[in-house]
Amino acid sequence: MQGDTVAWDFVSELTTRIGPRPAGSAAELAAAEWAARRLKALGFENVHIESFPMTAWVRGAEQAQITAPAVQPLTAASLGGAPPTAPGGVEGEVALFANLDDLKAAAPGSLNGKIAMIAFHMPRTQDGAGYGYAGAGRRSGPVEAAKRGAIGFVIRSVGTGGHRLAHTGATAYADGRVPIPAFAISEPDGDQIERLVALGEKVRVRLTSSATYVPDSRSHNIIGEIRGSTRPNEVIVLGAHMDSWDLGTGAIDDGAGAAIVTAAARLAREAPRKPQRTLRVVLYGSEEISQPTETLLGGRFYAQSRKADLGMHVLAGESDFGADRVYSVALPKGVAESAFGQSLMRVLIPIGVVPSSKPPGDGGADVEPLERAGVPVFLLSQDGSKYFDYHHTADDTLDKIDPKTLSQNVAAWAALVWLAADSAVDFRAPAGGTMPATH
Amino acid sequence: MQGDTVAWDFVSELTTRIGPRPAGSAAELAAAEWAARRLKALGFENVHIESFPMTAWVRGAEQAQITAPAVQPLTAASLGGAPPTAPGGVEGEVALFANLDDLKAAAPGSLNGKIAMIAFHMPRTQDGAGYGYAGAGRRSGPVEAAKRGAIGFVIRSVGTGGHRLAHTGATAYADGRVPIPAFAISEPDGDQIERLVALGEKVRVRLTSSATYVPDSRSHNIIGEIRGSTRPNEVIVLGAHMDSWDLGTGAIDDGAGAAIVTAAARLAREAPRKPQRTLRVVLYGSEEISQPTETLLGGRFYAQSRKADLGMHVLAGESDFGADRVYSVALPKGVAESAFGQSLMRVLIPIGVVPSSKPPGDGGADVEPLERAGVPVFLLSQDGSKYFDYHHTADDTLDKIDPKTLSQNVAAWAALVWLAADSAVDFRAPAGGTMPATH
Numbered sequence: 001m002q003g004d005t006v007a008w009d010f011v012s013e014l015t016t017r018i019g020p021r022p023a024g025s026a027a028e029l030a031a032a033e034w035a036a037r038r039l040k041a042l043g044f045e046n047v048h049i050e051s052f053p054m055t056a057w058v059r060g061a062e063q064a065q066i067t068a069p070a071v072q073p074l075t076a077a078s079l080g081g082a083p084p085t086a087p088g089g090v091e092g093e094v095a096l097f098a099n100l101d102d103l104k105a106a107a108p109g110s111l112n113g114k115i116a117m118i119a120f121h122m123p124r125t126q127d128g129a130g131y132g133y134a135g136a137g138r139r140s141g142p143v144e145a146a147k148r149g150a151i152g153f154v155i156r157s158v159g160t161g162g163h164r165l166a167h168t169g170a171t172a173y174a175d176g177r178v179p180i181p182a183f184a185i186s187e188p189d190g191d192q193i194e195r196l197v198a199l200g201e202k203v204r205v206r207l208t209s210s211a212t213y214v215p216d217s218r219s220h221n222i223i224g225e226i227r228g229s230t231r232p233n234e235v236i237v238l239g240a241h242m243d244s245w246d247l248g249t250g251a252i253d254d255g256a257g258a259a260i261v262t263a264a265a266r267l268a269r270e271a272p273r274k275p276q277r278t279l280r281v282v283l284y285g286s287e288e289i290s291q292p293t294e295t296l297l298g299g300r301f302y303a304q305s306r307k308a309d310l311g312m313h314v315l316a317g318e319s320d321f322g323a324d325r326v327y328s329v330a331l332p333k334g335v336a337e338s339a340f341g342q343s344l345m346r347v348l349i350p351i352g353v354v355p356s357s358k359p360p361g362d363g364g365a366d367v368e369p370l371e372r373a374g375v376p377v378f379l380l381s382q383d384g385s386k387y388f389d390y391h392h393t394a395d396d397t398l399d400k401i402d403p404k405t406l407s408q409n410v411a412a413w414a415a416l417v418w419l420a421a422d423s424a425v426d427f428r429a430p431a432g433g434t435m436p437a438t439h
Numbered sequence: 440m441q442g443d444t445v446a447w448d449f450v451s452e453l454t455t456r457i458g459p460r461p462a463g464s465a466a467e468l469a470a471a472e473w474a475a476r477r478l479k480a481l482g483f484e485n486v487h488i489e490s491f492p493m494t495a496w497v498r499g500a501e502q503a504q505i506t507a508p509a510v511q512p513l514t515a516a517s518l519g520g521a522p523p524t525a526p527g528g529v530e531g532e533v534a535l536f537a538n539l540d541d542l543k544a545a546a547p548g549s550l551n552g553k554i555a556m557i558a559f560h561m562p563r564t565q566d567g568a569g570y571g572y573a574g575a576g577r578r579s580g581p582v583e584a585a586k587r588g589a590i591g592f593v594i595r596s597v598g599t600g601g602h603r604l605a606h607t608g609a610t611a612y613a614d615g616r617v618p619i620p621a622f623a624i625s626e627p628d629g630d631q632i633e634r635l636v637a638l639g640e641k642v643r644v645r646l647t648s649s650a651t652y653v654p655d656s657r658s659h660n661i662i663g664e665i666r667g668s669t670r671p672n673e674v675i676v677l678g679a680h681m682d683s684w685d686l687g688t689g690a691i692d693d694g695a696g697a698a699i700v701t702a703a704a705r706l707a708r709e710a711p712r713k714p715q716r717t718l719r720v721v722l723y724g725s726e727e728i729s730q731p732t733e734t735l736l737g738g739r740f741y742a743q744s745r746k747a748d749l750g751m752h753v754l755a756g757e758s759d760f761g762a763d764r765v766y767s768v769a770l771p772k773g774v775a776e777s778a779f780g781q782s783l784m785r786v787l788i789p790i791g792v793v794p795s796s797k798p799p800g801d802g803g804a805d806v807e808p809l810e811r812a813g814v815p816v817f818l819l820s821q822d823g824s825k826y827f828d829y830h831h832t833a834d835d836t837l838d839k840i841d842p843k844t845l846s847q848n849v850a851a852w853a854a855l856v857w858l859a860a861d862s863a864v865d866f867r868a869p870a871g872g873t874m875p876a877t878h
Contacts, residue, residue: 016634019511030509070469072458072688075833163602164687164833188836192688195455195837248603249511249631394514394603397627398634 007263007410008403010038011256011323015249015398023243023286024056024217031242032220035258035283042266044224044281052301054286056217057081059246060210064154064183067091068204069196075186076154077166077247078209079138080289081173082182089208090115090152090181096197100137103144112149115205116141117156119190124160128321128384131391134158138184139172146179152207153182156190161389164188168245169392170289183207219243219285221298224262226269228277228421231437235278235309236421237316237375238265238413239366241287241298248396252387256401256409257319258283264413268421275421277314284366287320299366303373313375314435315420315427318364319413322391323401324383326412330356332376332427340425347415351408356381376427380412446702446849447842449477450695450762454688454837462682462725463495463656470681471659474697474722481705483663483720491740493725495656496520498685499649503622506530507643508635514625515593516605516686517648518577519728520612521621528647529554529591529620535636539576542583551588554644555580556595558629563599567760567823570830573597577623578611585618591646592621595629600828603627607684608831609728622646658682658724660737663701665708667716667860670876674717674748675860676755676814677704677852678805680726680737687835691826695840695848696758697722703852707860714860716753723805726759738805742812752814753874754859754866757803758852761830762840763822765851769795771815771866779864786854790847795820815866819851 018034021027032049039047057080064076092115097103099120106116118141122134135158142153157167166184185193196203222242228234240257244250265279284298303310315332329348335341336355345355360379362368371377390396420427424434457473460466471488478486496519503515531554536542538559545555557580561573574597581592596606605623624632635642661681667673679696683689704718723737742749754771768787774780775794784794799818801807810816829835859866863873 012634013638016631016638018509019505019631027509066458070457070466162838164604164836165602188834188838191838192455192458192836195451199452199455395627397603397631399601399627399630 006042006266007259007406010259010262011251011401012398014255014258015251019249020246021242021244021250022056022246023219023289024054024214028219028243028285032222032285035222035242039222039224039262039281042262043269045227047224050221050223050305051218054217054219056214057289058212058214060084060212063089063208064185065206066193066203067206069201074189074205075164075166076183076207077168078211079142079171079182079184080168081170082142082178082209082211084209084211085181085207089206091204091206092151094193094203094205096194100140100144103141106148108147109149111145114150115152115154115207116145116150117154117193119156119194121156122158122160122388124385126383126385127381128387131158131388138169142171142178142180142182143174150180152180154205155184157184157187159187159388159391159393161393161395162187163395165393165395167392168247181207181209219298221285221302222283224281226265226279229274230276231424232278233312234314234435235280235312236314236417237280237282237367237370238417239282239284239316239318239364240320241284241366243285243288245288245392245396247392247394249398250396251398252322252390252396252400253392254287254320256323256406260319260406260409260413263410264417267410267414268418271418273422275418277421279417279421287366300369303369310370310373310375313370315378316367316370316375317378317380318367319380319409320364320366321382321384322387323406323409324386325405325408326353326380326382328354328356328381329416330358330360330379330381332378333359335427338425340419340423344416344419348412351411353380353412378416380416382409445481445705446698446845449698449701450690450840451837453694454690458688459685460681460683460689461495461685462658462728463493463653467658467682467724471661471724474661474681478661478663478701478720481701482708484666486663489660489662489744490657493656493658495653496728497651497653499523499651502528502647503624504645505632505642506645508640513628513644514603514605515622515628515646516607517650518581518610518621518623519607520609521581521617521648521650523648523650524620524646528645530643530645531590533632533642533644535633539580539583542580545587547586548588550584553589554591554593554646555584555589556593556632558595558633560595561597561599561827563824565822565824566820567826570597570827577608581610581617581619581621582613589619591619593644594623596623596626598626598827598830598832600832600834601626602834604832604834606831607686620646620648658737660724660741661722663720665704665718668713669715670863671717672751673753673874674719674751675753675856676719676721676806676809677856678721678723678755678757678803679759680723680805682724682727684727684831684835686831686833688837689835690837691761691829691835691839692831693726693759695762695845699758699845699848699852702849703856706849706853707857710857712861714857716860718856718860726805739808742808749809749812749814752809754817755806755809755814756817756819757806758819758848759803759805760821760823761826762845762848763825764844764847765792765819765821767793767795767820768855769797769799769818769820771817772798774866777864779858779862783855783858787851790850792819792851817855819855821848
């Protein structure tokens with residue numbers, strides 16, 4: 001199995017030449033144009049960019065500090081989508097909660113004039129389960145805190161790295177807006193505030209942000225295909241996203257995924273026999289940012305604009321969990337037991353990928369709209385033990401990617417998509433029946 | 440051996456209640472007053488603060504970015520002592536050098552209008568040897584770059600962590616000033632610029648700093664003693680420093696050292712028999728910052744103000760290399776072979792401390808002035824393999840200290856200083872002879 005150079009060069013050049021590429025920004029457009037050129041150069045067909053309107057959120061100048069009992073700087077970052085503060089910032093006493101549930105248990109009005117803080121310590125997990133619970137605090141915290149009177153919200157970063165780096169991320173809107181300024185502080189900063197409170201101190205913090213919204217922005221999905229030889233209208237979607245948070249250079253999230261699916265599809269093209277079905281690489285825009293409307297992310301735009309055609313989407317998957325090794329594969333119900341599933345495992349097991357004990361479940365944010373529309377999905381689960389050390393921080397940079405595990409991802413993806421594309425399996429049929437010839 | 444609580448509580452409260460304490464700042468004074476109170480509460484005698492004048496350097500607002508070929512933010516921090524830029528910053532093409540020697544080989548005028556960058560990758564070493572060579576680039580780089588016409592200086596951080604955190608540190612003055620603005624950028628940012636250059640791009644950067652100098656500042660040494668029972672005029676100095684860089688909270692550099700020497704001296708006081716000689720804890724101010732005059736750091740002030748008394752300083756040591764475990768001990772020449780040395784090793788070897796194959800050499804920045812004045816020094820070498828992951832960054836926080844290895848440090852220090860203080864060994868005598876009784 002090869003593909004090292006294609007994937008590594010993709011993620012290395014993308015993150016080096018362009019760097020951060022927030023949804024709706026000029027850098028995201030530059031990345032889209034770069035990717036389209038790269039797909040063409042790699043021999044993809046029907047390469048094009050599909051743009052869609054969105055409201056961009058742009059980080060401004062930010063500052064955070066403890067103001068009492070003694071002045072100390074905090075390492076902080078506004079959550080994505082959160083409003084700016086007044087120019088002098090927002091200041092208040094910290095009301096500390098161990099987790100979102102404790103915040104939700106606070107009485108109405110009990111946080112009047114205060115800055116609510118969730119101090120949850122996210123556990124390290126291989127499958128990312130920690131992100132589910134901890135991430136809910138980031139998403140729902142500002143709305144729940146505002147309901148109870150809080151004037152600002154702070155969360156101990158949803159992460160596991162333990163460095164002075166804040167983990168940003170989108171937070172939820174209610175009634176069309178994020179109600180109060182909302183920040184992530186680094187894990188050591190969260191610990192510092194917890195210790196001060198434990199020492200009996202009343203802790204005050206001041207938060208400043210000049211974030212802005214840019215309503216008339218555009219984001220972009222980049223599409224390229226390896227056309228199938230005999231069933232070209234039957235499409236397998238290989239997804240990843242091209243936008244990134246602004247703090248890092250979007251290497252593990254999700255330059256790596258874009259590189260993996262591109263290199264895997266390219267490998268299928270280089271194989272001695274071109275597969276029967278079409279492999280469609282979709283590099284989504286605007287995966288990271290929630291919007292007031294929550295309708296026009298790249299994944300949703302793709303699914304909505306292809307409603308009539310979704311019946312010909314025979315399978316879809318997404319790579320959006322870094323570049324660490326794939327350890328299991330989850331296939332649509334019944335497929336693992338089919339002849340296709342058995343052939344696949346003969347290729348995957350030698351490279352360390354075992355059958356998952358669970359169904360694919362949530363295939364990822366970009367593939368979810370397809371899944372909800374009935375498109376069968378697969379999931380190649382990556383080891384996420386270290387993913388949240390870097391996720392959504394300035395530390396999401398190329399050096400965090402191991403070329404060896406990146407290459408193993410390409411191999412697993414290439415095996416799966418080539419076998420699926422060179423088959424007539426109907427992944428919608430419980431027993432993995434075949435589809436009639438369409439071409 | 441106990442002492443865990445004293446050392447941990449010291450460094451935990453110091454770094455939590457006060458946080459960063461740059462030399463000459465109000466926070467450094469608050470830390471000095473806090474430490475004096477703590478030493479008194481722990482039963483130290485003759486506790487007092489000795490203040491001395493200095494010029495403080497205060498970090499301002501900072502910003503750094505790549506401006507070409509595409510705009511990208513850089514994680515950067517001004518080096519300590521470096522001048523501010525003009526308000527709009529300084530911008531120029533990067534002239535990249537692999538190390539300080541290559542920069543020194545550049546022709547006069549060859550860097551006119553450019554920003555010189557040293558991209559040296561500091562190796563990870565246990566004994567800190569990497570810091571010697573790499574640190575020279577930080578100290579001498581700005582002066583050497585300015586000599587050749589550079590308008591600014593950048594160094595890939597002198598560190599081994601690989602995170603998006605800049606490692607600051609003092610840089611050298613020439614003719615009373617640092618000649619040009621000088622910054623450290625994080626290691627991943629250094630790699631990014633190296634990759635852009637390797638891709639054939641001309642890279643331009645813009646650096647902005649509003650740093651200021653405060654000439655009429657004061658720094659402070661804090662002193663406390665466990666008076667000797669029979670030879671109280673014979674003094675053993677246990678040194679560490681209380682000032683810290685402004686980015687972190689000075690946990691490993693050097694709250695840990697202050698905690699270790701304080702707890703070790705306290706243990707000697709709690710021993711069944713009070714030792715014969717005096718243990719003097721000296722918590723120095725202004726260790727980190729070089730000044731134009733380079734005369735009034737805490738260690739120099741201490742030695743200069745005790746010129747007449749240095750003959751009664753029988754031994755001195757310093758803890759200033761984090762909180763990882765002690766692995767070897769270096770004693771003054773001839774002492775290891777003496778009865779004292781043999782007794783000492785019977786205590787140290789079981790806790791994992793072996794005799795050093797080298798003489799103490801550089802005992803540390805604060806103890807060096809004593810050493811140069813002829814005071815015998817010892818060195819308890821700590822494992823510095825991870826020290827430069829955090830050194831001089833925002834990441835120098837309490838969570839980087841392992842209470843178990845902190846405790847092993849206290850044990851090693853307590854054993855050494857108690858045995859030395861309860862002896863009459865003349866550490867100036869090559870064969871470890873004894874001193875006449877002085878009291």
